[in-house]
Amino acid sequence: MPALNHLIVHAKDKDASAEFLAGILGVEAGPQWGPFRPVQLSNGVTLDFIGTPNPSTTHYAFLVSDAEFDASFARIRNAGIPYYAHPNKSGPGEINHLYGGRGVYFEDPNGHMLELITKPYGDYPG
Numbered sequence: 001m002p003a004l005n006h007l008i009v010h011a012k013d014k015d016a017s018a019e020f021l022a023g024i025l026g027v028e029a030g031p032q033w034g035p036f037r038p039v040q041l042s043n044g045v046t047l048d049f050i051g052t053p054n055p056s057t058t059h060y061a062f063l064v065s066d067a068e069f070d071a072s073f074a075r076i077r078n079a080g081i082p083y084y085a086h087p088n089k090s091g092p093g094e095i096n097h098l099y100g101g102r103g104v105y106f107e108d109p110n111g112h113m114l115e116l117i118t119k120p121y122g123d124y125p126g
Contacts, residue, residue: 006046008036010055011110018049020108024072025062059087061115069102069118081106087113 011017015029018037022029030038036048047060064072073095076083083106085091096103101119108114 004045006038006048007060009047009049009060009112010052011049011108011112012052012055013109014049014051016109017112018047021047021114024075024114025064026068026071026075055110057111057113059113059115061117063120064116064118066102066118069104069116072116073104076104076106087115
């Protein structure tokens with residue numbers, strides 16, 4: 001079965017974005033590798049940040065354990081990073097409890113919307 005290996009993430013400041021994500025997730029950003037600054041996830045997938053003058057933004061969701069959520073969410077709050085219950089920035093200062101888990105949305109320094117969830121999505125909650 002095919003497996004995702006890496007994604008290239010365009011950012012104005014690849015180092016700031018890589019360090020930001022690594023800091024929130026409690027991992028180390030990897031050393032420069034060619035034009036990229038990688039952040040490796042526990043499943044072996046890397047997000048390879050690359051500097052781009054005018055990057056578009058996108059959304060990245062991370063499935064984390066309850067303990068990882070607690071630690072990452074504490075880092076978000078302690079850093080004073082605005083967070084939301086929903087991707088349209090509704091529910092400021094709140095988390096969601098969809099699918100029997102917890103979720104939160106916040107932006108990285110480049111404006112990418114990042115999401116932490118403790119349960120994978122199921123049927124649309126309608």
